[in-house]
Amino acid sequence: MAGAEERNDADMPMRDDATGVVTGGVEDAYGEDRATEDQPIITPGHSLLRDPRHNKGLAFTEKERDAHYLRGLLPPAVLSQELQEKRVLQNLRQFKVPLQRYMALTDLQERNERLFYKLLIDNVEELLPIVYTPTEGEACQKYGSxxxxxxxxxxxxxxxxxxxxxxxxxxxxxxxxxxxxxxxxxxxxxxxxxxxxxxxxxxxxxxxxxxxxxxxxxxxxxxxxxxxxxxxxxxxxxxxxxxxxxxxxxxxxxxxxxxxxxxxxxxxxxxxxxxxxxxxxxxxxxxxxxxxxxxxxxxLVSNDDIQGTAAVVLAGLIAALKSTGGTLADHTFLFFGAGEAGTGIAELLALAISRQSKVSVEEARKKIWLDDAKGLIVTSRNETLEPFNKRYAHKHEPIKDLLEAVKAIKPTALIGSSGVGQSFTKEVIEAMSSINERPIILALSNPTSKSECTAEQAYSWSQANNAYIFPGFGLGLVISGAIRVKDDMVLAAAEGLAEQITPEQIDKGQIYPPFSNTRKISANIAARVAAKAYDLGLASQLPRPKDLVKYAESCMYNPVYRSYR
Structure with missing residues (x-):
């Protein structure tokens, strides 16, 4: 055939009939015989050590090492999960840069999933700022690198x-x-x-x-x-x-x-x-x-920036009432920031006031004021407002300055979701304090550089964090097999969180429970959300469990190592 090269059998690869190994063959582009290239050899033990879900590292027992072909692939020592956790935490604390800790934890998660979650659960207050805000923000900025x-x-x-x-x-x-x-x-x-x-x-x-x-x-x-x-x-x-x-x-x-x-x-x-x-x-x-x-x-959809933030802030406000007294309807709320977070909080707050006071949501909105980059949201701005915040445009003269808005509206609660760092100035906080004996000031924006003020600057009781709400909220939807998310479920989550604050914590000036109890908190929130899903006829997991709190706890993932036969 024209153009065809003559075949040279000496160039063809040969297979040894006894071993099945291919020998000989043509050279590749680098002049190397392909038959001499390293071939991947994967043993059962080798695979197990590279499976993050099942890998236990040095915690594999002698019996497990023999049963799963791990003999020799690990050093002789056998360490407990607790000792492994202690070692990892000790190593993490040596990193002075938060992003280095983030990368080390990411590496651990990809090597040993159960150890990663055990470490995170046992040290949540220390590690939450690393795996969540503010460090995850820096990680996103540098994600490509x-x-x-x-x-x-x-x-x-x-x-x-x-x-x-x-x-x-x-x-x-x-x-x-x-x-x-x-x-x-x-x-x-x-x-x-x-x-x-x-x-x-x-x-x-x-x-x-x-x-x-x-x-x-x-x-x-x-x-x-x-x-x-x-x-x-x-x-x-x-x-x-x-x-x-x-x-x-x-x-x-x-x-x-x-x-x-x-x-x-x-x-x-x-x-x-x-x-x-x-x-x-x-x-x-x-x-x-x-x-x-x-x-x-x-x-079945949710938005944590709108609904999760709203629920955790509402929970804080409900808890604050145990200290300040009165009902939600007795207070006047000013939001600095009228985006998805601020408006989401306002909507859930209006729903809660409506439910408690037996008034319409429209009437409840009159207790809530929004302030954005252009100033107080008032009716004269209607033509330029988005539909989601137009409903909070009240009749009032335009005010562009936050301090002046505080003096005019005289809010009992000031809630920041603007993303404008240090916008709650000393003068703003002093104005709130002169109006109220115990003002409620929540600076929600993150990361920290975007926060309206620090907790210390505001003399605030605690910082709100969505991590109080969305894990339990999601668990409640999962265990009930919910097919839709309704506002009453979000309200139930907020009430479930507010219930977890104790009188002793209120006496200390706190409005949120400690994060060390978050799994217990999540189980209670999950139970409240699941109950509402069943009440609304939106749950597909039947029959309904008798004790939803215990059922939620029984469904929770446990990162303790399992024994392998």
């Missing part, structure tokens, strides 16, 4: 359906190895904490949230799926970074964005069923409210 291996699923515009071409989002979901997913935390990275558009590098947020779903709420790690939707970024510095891991294009909006989210939600439902919780996280305001309203009637 510290990236080692994917911890979640990335769905980009490359997977979106096109004209007459079937989309690949469902196919992409099916690439995830776990099939029994109960909780998905998803972000598009447009508003990561108070740090702005970090796009694909926002994956650190879903990963961190789900670590707390397991550590604090007891949801199995294998049932958690972190997802990042990559539609580009408007952060020019980010997409020019040589280590950036996402699409290098401007962020898409409008129909193309909506179609990708529609395809994602449809694929989630098809692949995992209608009772998988999809938690939207760190979407920009214009997307967050739209997505929650769009999908909440046909999917």
């Amino acid at each position: 510290i990236f080692t291996r994917p911890q979640g699923l990335y769905i980009s515009l490359n997977e979106k359906c096109a004209f007459l071409v079937r989309g690949r989002v469902l196919e992409t979901l099916r690439n995830w190895p776990e099939k029994n997913i109960q909780v998905i935390v998803v972000t598009d990275g447009e508003r990561i904490l108070g740090l702005g558009d970090l796009a694909c590098q926002g994956m650190g947020i879903p990963v961190g949230k789900l670590a707390l779903y397991t550590a604090l709420g007891g949801v199995r790690p294998s049932a958690c799926l972190p997802v990042t939707i990559d539609v580009g970024s408007n952060n020019e510095d980010l997409i020019k970074d040589e280590f950036y891991i996402g699409l290098r294009q401007r962020r898409v909006t409008g129909q193309e964005y909506s179609e990708l989210l529609d395809e994602f939600m449809a694929a989630v439902r098809q692949n995992y069923g209608q009772d998988v919780l999809v938690q939207f996280e760190d979407f920009a305001n214009h997307s967050a409210f739209t997505l929650l309203e769009k999908y909440r009637e046909n999917h």
Whole structure:
């Protein structure tokens, strides 16, 4: 045949019939005989040590080492999980830079899952700022530089359906190895904490949230799926970074964005069923409210920035009443920040006032004032307001300065969700103190650099943290098999948290219980949420357990090592 090369049998690989080993053969591009390349040899023990879910490291017993081909693959010493935990914590404390601790914990999670969660549960107050805010914010900013291996699923515009071409989002979901997913935390990275558009590098947020779903709420790690939707970024510095891991294009909006989210939600439902919780996280305001309203009637969805923040703040306010006296309706609330967090809190607060005082939600809103970057939200600004905060536009003269707004409105509670650091100045706090004997001041923005003030500066009782609410809230949805999230469930979560504060803690000026009790707190919140799901006829796990608190506790993931036969 013209153009064909003559075959030289000497160049063909040969197989030894006795051993099955291939010898000889052509050279590769580097002049090396392929038959001499290292071949991967994976033994059962070798695989076990590289499986983070089952690896116990030096905690494997002598019997287990023999049974699972680990003899010689580990040093002779056998260490308990407790001793391993002590060693890891000792090593972590040697790092002076929080991001180094974050990276060390990430490495541990990828090597030994149970030890990671045992460490986090036993030392939650020390490690929460590392795996959650504020350190996870810095981790997202530097995610491209510290990236080692994917911890979640990335769905980009490359997977979106096109004209007459079937989309690949469902196919992409099916690439995830776990099939029994109960909780998905998803972000598009447009508003990561108070740090702005970090796009694909926002994956650190879903990963961190789900670590707390397991550590604090007891949801199995294998049932958690972190997802990042990559539609580009408007952060020019980010997409020019040589280590950036996402699409290098401007962020898409409008129909193309909506179609990708529609395809994602449809694929989630098809692949995992209608009772998988999809938690939207760190979407920009214009997307967050739209997505929650769009999908909440046909999917099990929540938004922690809107609902979780609202629940934890409402719980703090309810607890504060035990010290200040009166009811929610007796107070006047001023929110500095009218985005998804501020408006979400205001809406849940209005619902709570409505329920307690037997008045309409519209009437309850009159006790609540919002202040944004342009000043107090009043009726004269109606034409420029978003629909979600227009309902809080009251008749009043325009006021642009926060201090002047405090003096005019005379609020008993000042709540910050603006992302504007140090906006609660000394003068603002002094004004609140002159108006009220015991003012309620909550600075919610994160990371710390974006907080309106520190707890010490505000003489505040405690800092609110969403980690009090969302792990137990999600667990309650999971154990009840809830198919929808209703506002009354969020209200139940807030009331469940407020119940956990003791009179002794109130006497000390606290409005939240210590984080060391978070698993107990989560079980009680889960029970309240599950009970409301059953009461509303939205629970699919039947029959209803008699003791929902004990049932919640029994369903919690336990990271203690298991014995292998």
